[in-house]
Amino acid sequence: MQATGSSEVQVKAQGGAPASLLVRLLRLREFALIVMIVLIGLVLQAATGRFVTTANLNAIMLGFATSAIIVVGMTSALVSGGFDLSVGSVFALGGVTAAIALRADIPIGLSILIGVGVGMLAGFITGTLITRAGINPFIATLGMMSIARGAGYAITEGSPLANLPKDFFVYGQGQILGVPNLVVIAFLIVIVGDILMRRASLFRQIYYVGGNEDAARLSGINVNRVKLGVYTLSGLLAALAGVLSVSRFTVADPGAGTGEELRIIAACIIGGSSLQGGKGTVFGGLLGLIFVGFINNGMVLLRVPVYWQTLAMGAILLLAVGFDTLSQRLQQRAQRAKT
Amino acid sequence: MTPLLEAQNITKRFPGTLALDEAQFELRRGEIHALIGENGAGKSTLMKILSGVYVADSGQIRFEGRPVSPANPREALEMGIAIVHQELSVVRPLTVAENIYPGRLPTNRWGMVKYNDLFEAARRVLEQLQVEINPRATMETLSIANQQLVEIGKALSLNCKVLILDEPTSALTEREAEILFGLLRRLAANGTGIIYISHKLSEIFALADRVTVLRDGKYIGTRVIAETTPDEVVRMMVGRELGDFYPAKSAGRGQPLLEVRNLRLPGMAAGSSFKLYAGEVLGFAGLIGSGRTELARAIFGADAKAEGEILLEGRPVQITSPSQAIRLGLGYLPEDRKAAGLFLDMAVKLNIEASSLPDVTRRGFISPARERVLAERYVKQLNISTPGIEQEVRRLSGGNQQKTLVAKWLSIQPKILIVDEPTRGIDVGAKREIHYLLRSLAQNNVGVIMISSELPEILGMSDRVLVMHEGAIVAELDGATTEEQIMMYASGQQGG
Numbered sequence: 001m002q003a004t005g006s007s008e009v010q011v012k013a014q015g016g017a018p019a020s021l022l023v024r025l026l027r028l029r030e031f032a033l034i035v036m037i038v039l040i041g042l043v044l045q046a047a048t049g050r051f052v053t054t055a056n057l058n059a060i061m062l063g064f065a066t067s068a069i070i071v072v073g074m075t076s077a078l079v080s081g082g083f084d085l086s087v088g089s090v091f092a093l094g095g096v097t098a099a100i101a102l103r104a105d106i107p108i109g110l111s112i113l114i115g116v117g118v119g120m121l122a123g124f125i126t127g128t129l130i131t132r133a134g135i136n137p138f139i140a141t142l143g144m145m146s147i148a149r150g151a152g153y154a155i156t157e158g159s160p161l162a163n164l165p166k167d168f169f170v171y172g173q174g175q176i177l178g179v180p181n182l183v184v185i186a187f188l189i190v191i192v193g194d195i196l197m198r199r200a201s202l203f204r205q206i207y208y209v210g211g212n213e214d215a216a217r218l219s220g221i222n223v224n225r226v227k228l229g230v231y232t233l234s235g236l237l238a239a240l241a242g243v244l245s246v247s248r249f250t251v252a253d254p255g256a257g258t259g260e261e262l263r264i265i266a267a268c269i270i271g272g273s274s275l276q277g278g279k280g281t282v283f284g285g286l287l288g289l290i291f292v293g294f295i296n297n298g299m300v301l302l303r304v305p306v307y308w309q310t311l312a313m314g315a316i317l318l319l320a321v322g323f324d325t326l327s328q329r330l331q332q333r334a335q336r337a338k339t
Numbered sequence: 340m341t342p343l344l345e346a347q348n349i350t351k352r353f354p355g356t357l358a359l360d361e362a363q364f365e366l367r368r369g370e371i372h373a374l375i376g377e378n379g380a381g382k383s384t385l386m387k388i389l390s391g392v393y394v395a396d397s398g399q400i401r402f403e404g405r406p407v408s409p410a411n412p413r414e415a416l417e418m419g420i421a422i423v424h425q426e427l428s429v430v431r432p433l434t435v436a437e438n439i440y441p442g443r444l445p446t447n448r449w450g451m452v453k454y455n456d457l458f459e460a461a462r463r464v465l466e467q468l469q470v471e472i473n474p475r476a477t478m479e480t481l482s483i484a485n486q487q488l489v490e491i492g493k494a495l496s497l498n499c500k501v502l503i504l505d506e507p508t509s510a511l512t513e514r515e516a517e518i519l520f521g522l523l524r525r526l527a528a529n530g531t532g533i534i535y536i537s538h539k540l541s542e543i544f545a546l547a548d549r550v551t552v553l554r555d556g557k558y559i560g561t562r563v564i565a566e567t568t569p570d571e572v573v574r575m576m577v578g579r580e581l582g583d584f585y586p587a588k589s590a591g592r593g594q595p596l597l598e599v600r601n602l603r604l605p606g607m608a609a610g611s612s613f614k615l616y617a618g619e620v621l622g623f624a625g626l627i628g629s630g631r632t633e634l635a636r637a638i639f640g641a642d643a644k645a646e647g648e649i650l651l652e653g654r655p656v657q658i659t660s661p662s663q664a665i666r667l668g669l670g671y672l673p674e675d676r677k678a679a680g681l682f683l684d685m686a687v688k689l690n691i692e693a694s695s696l697p698d699v700t701r702r703g704f705i706s707p708a709r710e711r712v713l714a715e716r717y718v719k720q721l722n723i724s725t726p727g728i729e730q731e732v733r734r735l736s737g738g739n740q741q742k743t744l745v746a747k748w749l750s751i752q753p754k755i756l757i758v759d760e761p762t763r764g765i766d767v768g769a770k771r772e773i774h775y776l777l778r779s780l781a782q783n784n785v786g787v788i789m790i791s792s793e794l795p796e797i798l799g800m801s802d803r804v805l806v807m808h809e810g811a812i813v814a815e816l817d818g819a820t821t822e823e824q825i826m827m828y829a830s831g832q833q834g835g
Contacts, residue, residue, distance in 0.1 A: 201700040208693055211682035218641055218671060218679055219693040219747065220662035278684055 029272035029324075033287040037294055044298045051301060058180065060297050062248070064289055065186035066091070066241035067264060071285040072193035073123075073234030074264045076203070080230045081210040081277025082137030086126060087238040088260035089148035092253065094119040094239025096152045099161040099252030108168050115243040116236055122148050123235020127228035141231075145261065152254035161252040172248025182244055189237070194282035206230060210277025266317045267292050292316070341404040343368045343532040344389065344420070344501050349398035351384055351556075358384040360556040361398070366501060366532040371523060373535045373547035373564075377576055377794070381556040382536050386503050389534075390422040391415035403500075421494035422503040429478045429486050436461035436474040439493045464492045468522055484515035491522070502526065503534040506627075508542060520546050538626045540569045540830040552576055569832055570823065577794055577822040585799030586778040588818055592802065593617030594652070596786040597638075597755055602647030604633050607810030610647055615755065615786040620777060622801025622818075623790040624825045630810035631790045632674055635757045639671040640664045651755075665694055670748035674759040674790070680744045681732050688714035688728040690743050695750040717746035722772060738769025745773060749780075756780060757788040762796065774800060794822045 044051035070087050077084045098115025102108065122144055129140040174181040196203045208216040209226045217223050246252045264285075271288030273280025295316060299309045344366040351359040359381045366372050376382050387393045389400065391409030400407050402418055409415035412422075429438050436457045437444065445456040461474035470488050478486055487507060494502050504523075508516040523546065527533055537543055543550055544564060552559040552575040559575045595614045603610035611634060615621050623631045637644040640658035649656055651667055658664045661671070673679040682690050691714045692699050699709040714728040721742045725735055732743055741761070748756055758777065762770040777800065781787050791797050797804055798820070806814040806828040814828040826832075 199704045201696050201703055201705055204696060204705055207685065207689070208682060211685050212679075214679040215673075215682055216693070218639075218661050218673055220660075220665035221693075222660070222662055278682070 030281070030284050030287055033271065033284070033291055037287065037291055040291070040294045040298060044294070044301060047298075048301045051298070056297070056301075058183075060293055061183045062180055063297075064293055065180070065182045066245045066248075067260070067267070067289055068186045068286055069189050069241040069244070070234075070238050070260065070264050071268060071289055072189055072282050073230075073237035074268050075193070075273055075280050075282045075285045076197065076206055076230045077137075077234050078265070078268050078273040078275065079197070079210045079277060079280045080206045080227055081213065082130065082227070082230070083141065083265055083275065084123075084126070084231060084234040084238075085138070085141040085261045086122065086144035086148055087234060087264060088257035089145045089152065090119045090122050090235050090238040091242035091245070091257035091260055092255065093122065093148040093152040094242035095246040095252045095256060096156055096161065096242075096254050098243040099164055099246055100155065102164050102168055103161065108165065111168075112243050116239045119239020119242070120232055120236040122239070123232040124228070126235065127231030130231065131224040131227050149254075149258075156252070156254045158254065160254070162250065164246070164250060164252070169247050169250055171244055172246070182248055185244065189240075190282055190286055194286075197282050207278055210279070212278070263292070264289075266313070270317065270320045342366060342401075343370075343403060345401040346385065346389060347399045347401075349385060349388060349395045349400075351381075351388060351393060351395050358556050359388075359395070361558070362553060362556060363558045364389075364534075364551055365561070366534060368500075368532055369527050369530045370549065371527050371533045371535055371547045373537060373543040373550040374553065375537065375540075375543060375550055375572065375576060376553035376559075377792075380553040380576075382553055383505060384556075385553070386422060386505060386534065386536065389415070389501075390420055390503060392422075416497055416499070419498060419500035420503070421497060421499035421501070423487065423490045423494065423505065423507060425506045427483070427486055427490055429490065431479040432477060434474065435465075435472055435476050435478060435481070435489050438478055438489055439464055439474075439496050441493075460496070461492075464496045465489075467495060468492055469525070470518075470522070482515070484511050484519070487511070487519070488522070495526075499531070501532045501534065503536070505536045506538065507535075508537065508539065516542070538830065540572060540826075540832055543572075544569060569827070569830075573823050573826045577826065586775050588800075589618055589620070589778075589781055589802050592619045593784055596652060598650040598653075599638065600648040600650070602634065602637060602649070603645040604630055604637060604810050605643060605645045607645070609809075609811035611807070611812040613805055613812060613815070615788060617754075617784045617786050618781050619802040620781050620787045620789055620800050622797040622804040623788060623807060624792075624794065624797045624804055625807035625829050627792060629807040629829065631807050632759055633810070634807070635671060635759055635788065635790060638664075639669055639757065641671065665751055668751075668754035670694070670751055670753035670756045672744055672748055672756070672758040672761060674763065676741055676744050681740060683733040684731055686729045687718065687723070687725050687732055687735070687743055690732050691717050691728075691746045691750055694747050698750070713750060717749060720749070721746050721776065736769075738765040738772075741765050741773065742769065745776065753785060755786045755788070757790070759790045760792065761789060762791075762793075794825060797825065798822065 041051060050056060070091065074084055074087060094115040097118045098111050101111035101114045106114070126140050126144045129135045130137055170181065171185065172182050176184055205221050205226050208219065208221050209223050213223055242257065245256060267288035268280060268285040269275070269288070270291060271280070271284030271286070273285060292313065296309065296313070299312060304312070342365045346362070346364040349359050349362045362381060362385055364374070364385060374382050374385070384393065388395045391412045391414050394408070394410060402420070407418060409418065409420065430441070439461045440457060445453045445460070447453055458474045465472050465474060468488060468491065470485070472481065472485055472489065478489065481489065491502070507519060511519065523533055535543070535547055547564050549561055549563050550567070550572060551561040552572060554576060562571065594617050596617050597615040600612050601610035602612070607630065625631050633642065636642040638649060638658070640660045640663055649658060656667060658667065664671070677683060682693065688710055692710060695713070699705055699713055701709070711728065717723070718725060718728060723739050723742045723746065725739060732740055735743065761777065762773055777787050777789065789800055802818045804816040804818065804820055804825060805812050806816065806825055808829055808831050816824060
């Protein structure tokens with residue numbers, strides 16, 4: 001095909017040689033985050049002398065564990081081009097329903113399933129509203145956020161539920177080889193979630209849907225089924241996190257997890273997910289969570305007043321996302337100048 | 340008498356194309372002047388220059404004898420040049436009156452809108468149009484036709500002297516169009532100069548006083564309607580040599596692959612029937628909005644059809660979703676590759692495998708090895724210029740983006756491939772490659788349906804040509820037909 005000779009040369013010149021390994025690593029959001037996390041850890045250790053202790057690190061990891069489980073579902077929702085504001089409420093509702101089941105002497109395994117099932121149902125309803133009724137994810141999950149929270153308060157009449165069977169606490173309080181069970185469970189879910197999102201054919205469809213919904217549909221992907229699955233998964237994992245949290249704290253609080261949705265979304269966005277959809281990894285979301293958690297923990301160790309902590313978290317989210325948006329725009333502009 | 344508006348030697352260059360090449364145009368007071376030309380002839384660009392959306396690279400515009408150069412739409416409006424775009428620019432949740440006076444609402448000294456004055460003013464404008472529209476109604480409750488009339492009312496409220504209408508009847512029924520024509524004739528009788536852009540010859544001959552033809556950005560000529568014929572205008576529009584970059588056509592054809600029986604699109608009166616044979620390229624010609632894309636999407640299961648039957652290799656099938664169509668061996672390459680075809684921010688390989696995930700999956704997981712083999716095979720076969728299969732599609736040139744999209748459909752090994760404007764906006768080299776590729780598919784017994792608005796492409800590629808008009812097929816022509824003949828059917832001059 002002689003005719004295209006010149007245009008080919010042009011395109012090749014534009015694309016340039018493949019970037020070197022180091023440059024490509026630096027471009028990866030995950031890598032940048034790991035570097036930042038290590039740096040923060042070193043600074044905190046130097047400043048306080050008690051950051052890198054088994055007790056502190058265990059406490060931090062326990063603090064992450066339930067959030068990390070929710071990150072998996074939230075990442076899938078963000079990648080699909082939506083998000084889930086109901087995770088904090090479903091977290092509480094899942095815990096509360098499991099606790100009610102336990103207090104009704106239903107076996108522990110079944111009680112856990114009931115709690116998780118309620119969260120799954122909530123997610124399924126949200127997904128149905130988004131796909132069948134065409135309600136946008138913001139409104140649909142905002143509605144479910146309120147409904148789930150209200151349901152949790154209504155069935156407990158507002159008071160936390162205690163007096164749960166001791167055997168139930170093994171998930172949240174036990175240890176395997178010095179590592180808290182909860183951390184192990186969360187770790188497994190994150191690993192499996194990350195692999196599935198990266199490699200499983202079924203989960204790959206989520207990226208297509210988030211990348212270009214129209215193109216996905218015309219490519220033969222059942223967009224509605226993918227979205228329904230995403231919100232069901234998000235509800236399921238939020239409720240599971242809630243049940244495990246009850247197991248850890250021995251009390252089911254209908255007010256638990258308030259504001260969790262925004263913390264999780266912030267962590268995922270910092271970790272490279274995009275509100276436009278089509279982008280993001282579970283691993284990135286986990287790193288975002290650790291990053292935010294380290295800064296939080298650092299501020300506690302450095303005795304920063306709690307009100308300033310809230311302000312600082314907002315500023316960090318805006319800085320991280322603002323920096324990313326800016327660098328993307330600069331990249332695009334440089335590209336446009338070339339063509 | 341000095342013309343009302345005069346454009347001389349207007350040249351406008353966009354990256355890669357010369358949109359207007361020394362074009363000219365002249366509009367008199369009280370005249371309805373049609374502007375006609377094929378897609379890409381430069382009609383819209385010229386009108387955007389007159390209405391201040393673009394600034395010309397060179398050339399002169401005179402308005403009422405004085406040289407002017409509107410730098411933006413607001414300046415043009417202040418001079419008295421208003422344009423009603425094909426895509427209406429209405430604010431749907433607001434009232435008719437607010438849409439007539441956006442940015443110019445009458446206010447009291449506290450800055451509050453004086454609604455009674457506003458509605459009264461709007462009522463007077465609408466009265467002038469002699470249409471019955473309630474100025475207090477919200478725009479979204481109005482039909483498209485009435486929304487268009489409100490836009491014209493907005494232009495009138497600015498005391499415009501030149502009114503430009505870009506394909507105003509594309510979304511109107513015949514009766515609504517008649518009402519619009521009546522209004523335009525009244526406005527012209529009162530001295531307004533009207534520029535009327537349309538593809539529809541029948542309309543132009545019914546409405547306009549004069550017609551100017553553009554082709555490939557150049558001025559071809561102006562005729563007085565009473566002294567010309569549709570034949571002459573069509574010849575002026577398409578008079579161009581065919582390039583030699585089309586492959587040889589097929590010698591014979593195989594079995595019927597697809598048969599469509601009386602497929603009627605929603606909201607359309609007539610249905611379409613046709614057969615597609617293995618080994619042929621079947622061209623679909625017609626004007627924009629004639630229903631070619633809608634028919635293709637209905638066959639592919641992407642949109643609903645009102646009624647009709649589809650037979651695949653003689654067997655009736657119900658296709659209700661694209662995924663089902665793909666399983667049956669159909670592929671559909673959409674006309675707007677960026678909006679509906681590609682995943683722009685995703686890698687070349689992900690774009691190629693999007694419709695054939697099962698082929699790169701082993702035990703539920705994507706196999707990177709199979710991914711690479713699949714992607715590299717098509718990158719090589721289609722000669723896609725990319726630094727690698729991991730490259731984001733956004734960074735490829737238009738032609739290579741299009742080839743990536745074609746690769747996606749080749750990867751399902753289709754029996755039937757529908758391509759909608761397969762070479763729009765890509766360079767000549769890639770265009771030729773895609774033409775040869777479509778022909779080689781046909782040689783391998785694939786049935787290819789090609790929708791195109793470029794008549795040379797239709798003539799150069801098609802073994803048979805179906806012409807659509809107002810939602811249905813109105814003619815079947817053989818591959819040796821002429822542009823004139825196609826245009827006659829496409830514009831509703833014959834048959835229909």
